Amino acid sequence: MAGSYFVTNFWTFAAYAVVLFVSYKAVVYTQRLFVHPLSKFPGPKIMAASRIYEFYYDSYQHGRLWRRLPELHKKYGAIIRMGPDELHIQDSEYFDYLFGFKPLDKWPMSARQFGLDHAMFGTEDYKLYTQRRAAFGDAFSRSKTFKLQPLVNEKTEKGCEQIRAATRRGGSIDLAYLYRAVTAEIITEYMYGQQYGFFEDEKTTKGLYDRRFDALFGFTHLGRFIPFWIPILLIFARSQIRQVLGVQESTASMVAFSGFADKMLKNIVDEHGVKEDVSENKQYKTAAEVYLHSSLPVHDKTGQSLTQATMAAWAGGWDTTAFSLTQTSYYLLRYDSVLKKLKAELNKAWPQQATTPTYQELLELPYLDAVMKESLRLMHGALSRLTRMNPTSAEQYKSWTIPPKTKISMSTSDVNLDKSIWGDDVENFRPERWLGHPELDKWLMTFSKGARVCAGQELAWMELKLIVATIFRKFDMEIPSEAKVTDADILPYCDGFTPGPKNYMQRLPVVPTLVDG
Numbered sequence: 001m002a003g004s005y006f007v008t009n010f011w012t013f014a015a016y017a018v019v020l021f022v023s024y025k026a027v028v029y030t031q032r033l034f035v036h037p038l039s040k041f042p043g044p045k046i047m048a049a050s051r052i053y054e055f056y057y058d059s060y061q062h063g064r065l066w067r068r069l070p071e072l073h074k075k076y077g078a079i080i081r082m083g084p085d086e087l088h089i090q091d092s093e094y095f096d097y098l099f100g101f102k103p104l105d106k107w108p109m110s111a112r113q114f115g116l117d118h119a120m121f122g123t124e125d126y127k128l129y130t131q132r133r134a135a136f137g138d139a140f141s142r143s144k145t146f147k148l149q150p151l152v153n154e155k156t157e158k159g160c161e162q163i164r165a166a167t168r169r170g171g172s173i174d175l176a177y178l179y180r181a182v183t184a185e186i187i188t189e190y191m192y193g194q195q196y197g198f199f200e201d202e203k204t205t206k207g208l209y210d211r212r213f214d215a216l217f218g219f220t221h222l223g224r225f226i227p228f229w230i231p232i233l234l235i236f237a238r239s240q241i242r243q244v245l246g247v248q249e250s251t252a253s254m255v256a257f258s259g260f261a262d263k264m265l266k267n268i269v270d271e272h273g274v275k276e277d278v279s280e281n282k283q284y285k286t287a288a289e290v291y292l293h294s295s296l297p298v299h300d301k302t303g304q305s306l307t308q309a310t311m312a313a314w315a316g317g318w319d320t321t322a323f324s325l326t327q328t329s330y331y332l333l334r335y336d337s338v339l340k341k342l343k344a345e346l347n348k349a350w351p352q353q354a355t356t357p358t359y360q361e362l363l364e365l366p367y368l369d370a371v372m373k374e375s376l377r378l379m380h381g382a383l384s385r386l387t388r389m390n391p392t393s394a395e396q397y398k399s400w401t402i403p404p405k406t407k408i409s410m411s412t413s414d415v416n417l418d419k420s421i422w423g424d425d426v427e428n429f430r431p432e433r434w435l436g437h438p439e440l441d442k443w444l445m446t447f448s449k450g451a452r453v454c455a456g457q458e459l460a461w462m463e464l465k466l467i468v469a470t471i472f473r474k475f476d477m478e479i480p481s482e483a484k485v486t487d488a489d490i491l492p493y494c495d496g497f498t499p500g501p502k503n504y505m506q507r508l509p510v511v512p513t514l515v516d517g
Ligand code: HEM
Pocket: 120, 121, 122, 140, 187, 312, 313, 314, 316, 317, 318, 320, 321, 324, 380, 381, 382, 386, 446, 447, 448, 452, 453, 454, 455, 456, 457, 459, 460
């Protein structure tokens, strides 16, 4: 008797709960659609009511919202309501304005999407952000970057040695992997003062940029819906799921690297100590040391805070650059006329390949510059929309007044693919469009803009030019037809914040031969 009483009551309670939940949701959706301060803004009703549309395109379809948004703009205009509290604007002039030096916050959900609350990337508040950015001092400045040229050359030479080995055995080598090893070694040594062994451990290196596992579970985008889960997932569930699925150990190597970073940081702290005083005026070797000797409070320079701050800058500093290097090499090997022009310019500027050109010399080469800019334009930097929020005042976009606390998002890809700037062949790789047009530089948004512009862009530029010039001056290469490399292996397709190709992991096998002279 007591059992059936309990069951009856359970179902009554469950029915009430469902009715209550549905009524609550109906009230919320009605409020969002008809009473909300953003209800007058155009856009699909489903996006105004909930974030399910975003979830479908980004988590379920593995990062495809970035390609859907331009279609929505075509239908609804330059400003659309793309979430209950979010507006997305497609207007290159306005990008320049909003992402300039306005003291705006970042939307908390996008700031925390990788669980890096203590890093620059994860900092919402504008003031705190500028303090954390200042903590890296001149570590990523142009003048400091110039001093890193021997480091870049040394790691590039290590890469060349691997290509030479491939020529000796008459086989192929995967440039996508090789570039990751080069850029990861550069940023690891510059950040932590030690090598990790990316060249020696191909499996680990590939594990770091293999996005299949993340795509399967939609990790990158889940972080924008449930950010507090991400650190926990990364530390525990990831390795559990990996074991259950029998996925290769290399997919967990980010965790392994984190352990390595902690050890390096401990060494640095033991050696230098953590000080709040920056007046010492000392030449610090690594970016982590610069950070440690900043005026940030001690709690920002110890434990998880220190690991996150340095790991975030480290993580932003190699796959991005290597993705762009791989994409550039693919374009060069696909467009013979572009390759010939570049080689002619390099051969003239650098007649003896046994010598090493300086970065300053490479800066004088217009065609190299045009090739790199064109490849970066089509790479976009971040495929995810970037967000800003004014916590206290309204923002104005044309006749639209945007209430305070509204998330305003914009996409670098919208500017990089704006036909009114680049012309109708905007999707094509055509370096010539840059020649004699310095006014176009302002529209290259791949490193974003203003106060939160990519901190490492000077280092990225130096790596891109030195590595491409060196590899293409010293080697001829071709993509073996049996490797069946297509755009799906190389070009930006999935938004994993930074770009990923359709097949989740870049690969570019090439058969190299040595160039004479
Ligand atoms: C081709 C190479 C690169 C591209 C396309 C790129 C692109 C970007 C973009 C678009 C952002 C802005 C993200 C945002 O607004 O949330 C960013 C931020 C950042 N980048 Fe890069 N990056 C590159 C290389 C590097 C390198 C070599 C470093 C070296 C340390 C680096 C360090 C950072 C850091 C620390 C941030 C965070 C700044 C912040 O959150 O405000 N990046 N990068």
